[in-house]
Amino acid sequence: MIRVAICAPARSITPEDAARVTDLATAVQGVSLNFHPQCFQNEGHFAGSDAQRLAAFLECANDPAFGAVWFARGGYGSNRIVEDALPQLGEAANAQAYLGYSDTGYLLAGLYRARIGAPVHAPMPGDIRRAGGEAAVLRTLHWLGGDRSGEEPGPGAHPAVAFNLTTLAMLCGTPLMPDLTGLVVQVEEVSEHLYSVDRLFFHVTAHLRDVAGLRLGRLGDVPENDVPFGRDEEQIARHWCARSGIPYLGRADIGHDIDNKIVPFGLESRRARD
Amino acid sequence: MIRVAICAPARSITPEDAARVTDLATAVQGVSLNFHPQCFQNEGHFAGSDAQRLAAFLECANDPAFGAVWFARGGYGSNRIVEDALPQLGEAANAQAYLGYSDTGYLLAGLYRARIGAPVHAPMPGDIRRAGGEAAVLRTLHWLGGDRSGEEPGPGAHPAVAFNLTTLAMLCGTPLMPDLTGLVVQVEEVSEHLYSVDRLFFHVTAHLRDVAGLRLGRLGDVPENDVPFGRDEEQIARHWCARSGIPYLGRADIGHDIDNKIVPFGLESRRARD
Numbered sequence: 001m002i003r004v005a006i007c008a009p010a011r012s013i014t015p016e017d018a019a020r021v022t023d024l025a026t027a028v029q030g031v032s033l034n035f036h037p038q039c040f041q042n043e044g045h046f047a048g049s050d051a052q053r054l055a056a057f058l059e060c061a062n063d064p065a066f067g068a069v070w071f072a073r074g075g076y077g078s079n080r081i082v083e084d085a086l087p088q089l090g091e092a093a094n095a096q097a098y099l100g101y102s103d104t105g106y107l108l109a110g111l112y113r114a115r116i117g118a119p120v121h122a123p124m125p126g127d128i129r130r131a132g133g134e135a136a137v138l139r140t141l142h143w144l145g146g147d148r149s150g151e152e153p154g155p156g157a158h159p160a161v162a163f164n165l166t167t168l169a170m171l172c173g174t175p176l177m178p179d180l181t182g183l184v185v186q187v188e189e190v191s192e193h194l195y196s197v198d199r200l201f202f203h204v205t206a207h208l209r210d211v212a213g214l215r216l217g218r219l220g221d222v223p224e225n226d227v228p229f230g231r232d233e234e235q236i237a238r239h240w241c242a243r244s245g246i247p248y249l250g251r252a253d254i255g256h257d258i259d260n261k262i263v264p265f266g267l268e269s270r271r272a273r274d
Numbered sequence: 275m276i277r278v279a280i281c282a283p284a285r286s287i288t289p290e291d292a293a294r295v296t297d298l299a300t301a302v303q304g305v306s307l308n309f310h311p312q313c314f315q316n317e318g319h320f321a322g323s324d325a326q327r328l329a330a331f332l333e334c335a336n337d338p339a340f341g342a343v344w345f346a347r348g349g350y351g352s353n354r355i356v357e358d359a360l361p362q363l364g365e366a367a368n369a370q371a372y373l374g375y376s377d378t379g380y381l382l383a384g385l386y387r388a389r390i391g392a393p394v395h396a397p398m399p400g401d402i403r404r405a406g407g408e409a410a411v412l413r414t415l416h417w418l419g420g421d422r423s424g425e426e427p428g429p430g431a432h433p434a435v436a437f438n439l440t441t442l443a444m445l446c447g448t449p450l451m452p453d454l455t456g457l458v459v460q461v462e463e464v465s466e467h468l469y470s471v472d473r474l475f476f477h478v479t480a481h482l483r484d485v486a487g488l489r490l491g492r493l494g495d496v497p498e499n500d501v502p503f504g505r506d507e508e509q510i511a512r513h514w515c516a517r518s519g520i521p522y523l524g525r526a527d528i529g530h531d532i533d534n535k536i537v538p539f540g541l542e543s544r545r546a547r548d
Contacts, residue, residue, distance in 0.1 A: 044504015045469055076469040079476050170473055173447035174480040195319055195350040199444055202353050206448040230318015 002067040002144055005060035006125060007036040010103045011075030012047035013126050015040055021125045021137055028141040035125075036060055039072045046077045054081040057107075061085075061117075064092035068144055069117075073126030074102030074164075082110040082176055089116055099140060100124050102190075102256065105167040106176060112161070112265050113178035121162035121186075121254065121263035136258040143262050152186065152253050152261035158212055162186040162254050162263035169200045172207035181210040184249060186263060188217030190256035194229035194236065197222075201240035213247035218255030276341040276418055277306050279334035280399060282313040284377045285349035286321035287400050289314055295399045295411055302415040309399075310334055313346045320351045328355040331381075335359075335391075338366035342418055343391075347400030348376030348438075356384040356450055363390055373414060374398050376464075376530065379441040380450060386435070386539050387452035395436035395460075395528065395537035410532040417536050426460065426527050426535035432486055436460040436528050436537035443474045446481035455484040458523060460537060462491030464530035468503035468510065471496075475514035487521035492529030 006018075018035045025033045038056035041048035048056070060069045071078075085107075098111055099122040108119035122143060123136035130136065139150035152162070161180060163171070165187040171177045185208060189197055197219060208214070216237045231239075234251075241248040253261045280292075292309045299307045312330035315322035322330070334343045345352075359381075372385055373396040382393035396417060397410035404410065413424035426436070435454060437445075439461040445451045459482060463471055471493060482488070490511045505513075508525075515522035527535045 042501075045499070045501055046504070076473060079473065166473075170443075170477045172477075174477065199350060199353065199440075203444045203446075203448065225319070227316075227319055230320070 001030050001032060003032050003034060003065055004068045004070050004144055005034050005036060005063065005066040006039060006070045006072050007053070007056040007060045008039040008047035008072035009053050009057055009081055009107055010047065010071075010077035011045065011073050012042050013039050013072045017125060017128050020128050024134060024137055025141055028138070028145050030145045031141055034066070035072075045075075047072070050080050053077065054084055057081065057085055058088050061093040061096060061098075062090050064095070066096060068097040068099060070140070070144075071098070071100030071104040071107065071124055073124055074100070074104050076103050078104050079106040079170065079176070082106050086110055086114050086116070093117060099144075101162065101254075101260065102164050103167060105163045106171065108265060109163070109171050109178055110176040113176060119265040121265070123260050123262075127258065127260075130258050132258045136260055139262060150262045152263045158184045159266050160184040160186055160263055161265045162188070162217070162252070165189040165197065165200045165204065166192065169203045172204060177207075180208060182212055183266060184212045184215055186215045186217055186252040186254055188219070188252070188255045190220040191223065192219070193223050193225050194231075194233065195225065197233060198229070198236045198240075201236055205240040205244035205246055208244070208246055211246060213249040214241055215249045215252035217252040218257060220256045275304050275306060277308060277339055278342045278344050278418055279308050279310060279337065279340040280313060280344045280346050281310040281327070281330040281334045282321035282346035283327050283331055283355055283381055284321065284345070284351035285319065285347050286316050287313050287346045291399060291402050294402050298408060298411055299415050302412070302419050304419045305415055308340070309346075321346070324354050327351065328358055331355065331359055332362050335367040335370060335372075336362075336364050338369070340370060342371040342373060344414070344418075345372070345374030345378040345381065345398055347398055348374070348378050350377050352378050353380040353444065353450070356380050360384055360388050360390070367391060373418075375436065375528075375534065376438050377441060379437045380445065382539060383437070383445050383452055384450040387450060393539040395539070397534050397536075401532065401534075404532050406532045410534055413536060424536045426537045432458045433540050434458040434460055434537055435539045436462070436491070436526070439463040439471065439474045439478065440466065443477045446478060451481075454482060456486050457540065458486045458489055460489045460491055460526040460528055462493070462526070462529045464494040465497065466493070467497055467499050468505075468507065469499065471507060472503070472510045472514075475510055479514040479518035479520055482518070482520055485520060487523040488515055489523045489526035491526040492531060494530045
């Protein structure tokens, strides 16, 4: 039995969201969910103040009763607490898996850089709000229960990381950015114009050094601009990979959608966890 | 008489825009405008292909007949040509002022880093499209004619640079990013949610080292989000400045609007030009 602590380092979810996810979890053997009450707090944009979100994350991560910390939802805010959190993580925190994506990538990155626990790009409880979102949530629940079939395999299962493109761009050059040498970097984006995606690729490819390659996830809900950009997302990725000498390795099965697959960060040896 | 070459490294303007700006310039002593035909080209999002925009910029910058190169309009695209442009700039390019803002900040940054010419944050011909835009365009025209009254004075006229916040964020850590040690950095933004502004400040303040301070220009057209962010733009700037040890020096009179003032980059000694 793996006990999973759920907190919200960015935006909140509702008790109804939590109830629906808890219902789903009853059908999955060997997984028990524990929603921290901070998940339901609100302060402006965030699920409570920075101090509240930080405290809840530390409670979950430092509790040896848990085997995994699952982030409830993205939406912006994790970056405001990661630097303060890392030095306060103890031994129990190192034994946990950390699951989330989108804005919670700031935490996955900081943890990976600090070599604390096992960061995993994975659907979150908040995905229950999507039409058909049960499939996404169940993918993570089954993974937590030991079923690895929801993983994004990648070419030759090369060690990988996965990030929202904006999140990765904002991480570059900060004290949270891990060394990605030798890894395949998967990126996905949502609700950004293609010119913005092009600009983010300019930035990210200037920072990525000695990665094994880049794979392009899905771009969801791309807004219409007043003029068509004139090239598609794959041409954008190929352009900037070519300029910066990064191998472009094709598409990745991740995105802000119900088909979003699971990507454990880095080497297999660092992520054995059942 | 200063002869001014105008090219469009990002998006295009129309011949009508150019005619209106040319009309305004007739009232300004000592300034003659020369619109490069590339200003009116279109390819997808851009004012012509990367190769066309690069060639036009090099023609303007490398022509000793000109005393200044004025960028026609922002909107995205300059970052795609700067790295290729810099090594192709000759002696004549070093004697020029370069004027623009917003997306053309990639050029101003790259030129400043390479110590080529005198980069100047200033209204562009494309500002003629704004209601009351004549005032913005005339501000730059008068500056070109030798009248410095349109400059953003700053506290004690400390040497400064000015950037669009997104542009500066995308520059950080790239081969175009200049050393800003000892300078006051002014930033402005347009059409970004407050959570996005907060995220950009997280990134930018992690990169700015040993700057003299940061001043906050205007945030134009901030979109409504589904929840209010919970703090205003100045609280955001103060928060990230405090966290990163950067002195916050108050507001700056720049923005994507007709009141946008002129900021010559860096030291007075590097920008004597009449």
